[in-house]
Amino acid sequence: xxxxxxxxxxxxxxxxxxxxxxxxxxxxxxxxxxxxxxxxxxxxxxxxxxxxxxxxxxxxxxxxxxxxxxxxxxxxxxxxxxxxxxxxxxxxxxxxxxxxxxxxxxxxxxxxxxxxxxxxxxxxxxxxxxxxxxxxxxxxxxxxxxxxxxxxxxxxxxxxxxxxxxxxxxxxxxxxxxxxxxxxxxxxxxxxxxxxxxxxxxxxxxxxxxxxxxxxxxxxxxxxxxxxxxxxxxxxxxxxxxxxxxxxxxxxxxxxxxxxxxxxxxxxxxxxxxxxxxxxxxxxxxxxxxxxxxxxxxxxxxxxxxxxxxxxxxxxxxxxxxxxxxxxxxxxxxxxxxxxxxxxxxxxxxxxxxxxxxxx
Numbered sequence: 001x002x003x004x005x006x007x008x009x010x011x012x013x014x015x016x017x018x019x020x021x022x023x024x025x026x027x028x029x030x031x032x033x034x035x036x037x038x039x040x041x042x043x044x045x046x047x048x049x050x051x052x053x054x055x056x057x058x059x060x061x062x063x064x065x066x067x068x069x070x071x072x073x074x075x076x077x078x079x080x081x082x083x084x085x086x087x088x089x090x091x092x093x094x095x096x097x098x099x100x101x102x103x104x105x106x107x108x109x110x111x112x113x114x115x116x117x118x119x120x121x122x123x124x125x126x127x128x129x130x131x132x133x134x135x136x137x138x139x140x141x142x143x144x145x146x147x148x149x150x151x152x153x154x155x156x157x158x159x160x161x162x163x164x165x166x167x168x169x170x171x172x173x174x175x176x177x178x179x180x181x182x183x184x185x186x187x188x189x190x191x192x193x194x195x196x197x198x199x200x201x202x203x204x205x206x207x208x209x210x211x212x213x214x215x216x217x218x219x220x221x222x223x224x225x226x227x228x229x230x231x232x233x234x235x236x237x238x239x240x241x242x243x244x245x246x247x248x249x250x251x252x253x254x255x256x257x258x259x260x261x262x263x264x265x266x267x268x269x270x271x272x273x274x275x276x277x278x279x280x281x282x283x284x285x286x287x288x289x290x291x292x293x294x295x296x297x298x299x300x301x302x303x304x305x306x307x308x309x310x311x312x313x314x315x316x317x318x319x320x321x322x323x324x325x326x327x328x329x330x331x332x333x334x335x336x337x338x339x340x341x342x343x344x345x346x347x348x349x350x351x352x353x354x355x356x357x358x359x360x
Contacts, residue, residue: 035353035355061214067155072150105137105138105146144223159207160204168245172190180239185237186234186235187210188239225272262307273320292337333346333349334350
């Protein structure tokens with residue numbers, strides 16, 4: 001107990017020190033940046049488009065939904081030969097009373113993944129009991145398109161996404177689905193071995209109807225943005241399940257670990273801009289929680305684009321983010337927000353203060 005109290009006091013002291021230090025950072029390091037920018041929104045869009053244009057697609061689409069199974073699991077596959085068998089085994093060996101459909105989509109793999117999938121099905125089919133596996137092979141089209149293929153014909157009451165280099169941990173399906181049916185939740189959040197699944201599409205169960213008019217925006221990196229900017233705002237009820245349910249495997253070739261310095265890192269901005277546009281085009285209203293998710297996403301995008309080492313990129317990004325804030329969240333720009341962690345980025349958008357934003 002004493003150790004816990006000590007840790008909390010240390011954490012509080014560090015947070016307080018960061019708050020005190022921010023004005024010092026702002027008035028010293030920050031002086032190298034202009035406080036206000038003369039760059040227009042159109043100039044900003046044009047400059048970033050010259051580096052990497054917004055070539056992605058919409059996240060709006062009508063899908064068919066049939067409740068043939070309790071859970072429909074979607075597994076995209078691309079060149080994951082070292083991991084695919086362990087992934088499929090972790091799903092098929094789940095002990096659960098719930099019926100499960102597993103849709104595997106091979107996205108034009110050039111390694112041994114297709115053969116290993118077929119061998120796995122042939123060798124383990126007698127152990128599937130209340131689980132059915134279907135496999136589709138297509139030419140390489142990217143992660144969003146792979147996930148979207150089974151989404152066109154959803155056949156479960158709930159959906160789950162499992163990346164093929166990861167694994168489900170024992171009892172994941174049973175515990176998440178039990179909570180879903182007991183509470184009537186739209187989403188039941190699980191936990192990764194490295195933290196919460198909040199904000200990620202994997203490691204949770206999602207009511208199928210949330211995807212009745214939604215898909216992953218094709219052509220972008222960071223397509224999971226639909227979770228924060230579309231799925232969560234549509235939810236009436238989100239539940240959380242104790243325990244660890246999903247083993248996330250660190251993959252140095254994944255987008256999350258390979259975007260640095262690459263022009264396509266701009267997708268972090270483009271996809272957020274597109275998903276918000278689609279969300280509000282349906283007449284949906286802004287909420288304080290959505291605004292706070294936008295602020296958090298704005299910080300992440302800033303981190304991604306700093307790796308391009310281009311001052312004009314950062315200025316253009318800030319102008320566009322200010323425009324998004326003013327277009328969709330003008331009411332909240334005039335108020336205080338509950339989160340102290342996001343107060344400085346909130347204030348930078350309130351005052352269009354580029355210097356404050358750069359010091360974050």
